Amino acid sequence: MTFTLSRRSFLKLAGITGISLSLPDLIFADYVPDQGRILYFVEAQARPTDTPIRERGMASELYLPDSVRKIFSVQDGWVRVSGGYIPEDAIQPMLPRHGYALGRLPVHVEVSAPYVALRAFCTANAPLKGRVGHGAVLLAQDSLTDANGDVWLKTHYNQQNVWFQASHVQRAITPKNIQATHAVYHKHTLMIYRDENIVATIQATHPPTIKSGTYTIRRKQFVPESNTPWHLEASNGIKLHGIHSHNNFKQETATLELPILGAKLVFASLPIGAKLIIP
DSSP states (O other), rough: OOOOOOHHHHHHHTTTTETTTTTTSOOOOSSSOEEEEEEOOOEEEEEOOSSOOOSOSOOOOOOOOOOOOEEEETTTTTEEEEEEEEEEEEEEEEEOOOOOOOOSSSEEEEEESEEEEEESSTTTTTTTEEEEEOOOEEEEEEEEEEETTTTTEEEEEEEEEEEGGGGGEEEEEOOOOOOOOOOEEEEEEEEEETTTEEEEEEEOOOTTTTOOOOEEEEEEEETTOOOOSSEEEGGGGGEEEEEEEEEOOSBBBBBBEEEHHHHHHHHHHHOOOOOOEEO
């Protein structure tokens, strides 16, 4: 039996439960990505079941964090991959590889591999200085080619210069601006409006202390120091940004956390001065 992942299923898994049909090329134009990054140790079930995923029984295969699996379908909180079924929050849908050249440095790049290792200098056995997950955005400032012909890029991370392999990233492309007028956040859902029409609905986490009110987007950062990509700040200290460490948007966190794809959309669509309404 052949499974083809639908655009709607991919967007749902990516935390975008509604998007205007007038925006067909906002995320991808030519094909639907069908790969995901495993986020934690998880056993694939032979079929969807209420049995806790970490309990053995019907499990058919153990997947390791940062391994990549083909996604066949998404239904009722479960994702069908090559070895069986895993929960939706165990896998992060991966961004499509667009193939555009990096161009002239400095340039912003996003991690297209499951993660990228940040090293002290340009070799795979150099001291590890950090690692960032899929979808994170870095500023590539310089490049070098090693003796094997591999290209390395330099960035500034945690107050030090580090190097990473160019093959693990791609140029960060900001989605087309959809000129949204405001956003409303309610019950783990961020709704993006153009006047009175909802153009996108995105899952999100929120702080337990979040208060009702109308706030103003005051700052947008492409590459914040915290490596939370697509970062926006609103009045009263409210922050919105993408997150690459989990795919569970039904919990409470310190900030308004968005899936990477949704954060890119929000970053592109909400201009400085736009209102964020929390009923």
